[in-house]
Amino acid sequence: MHAGRRLDTGDVLPALSFDTLAHGAVRLPDDLATEWGLLVVVRAAW
Numbered sequence: 001m002h003a004g005r006r007l008d009t010g011d012v013l014p015a016l017s018f019d020t021l022a023h024g025a026v027r028l029p030d031d032l033a034t035e036w037g038l039l040v041v042v043r044a045a046w
Contacts, residue, residue: 013028
């Protein structure tokens with residue numbers, strides 16, 4: 001299965017929203033306080 005085109009240098013992160021266990025909803029990139037940010041996704045066993 002192909003999810004679409006991959007992001008490249010200079011691309012804008014698409015809007016993402018997800019719930020956390022302890023801190024409510026996170027909305028990216030709206031919740032980033034600065035122009036730069038780091039999103040780490042760990043895919044364990046799905």
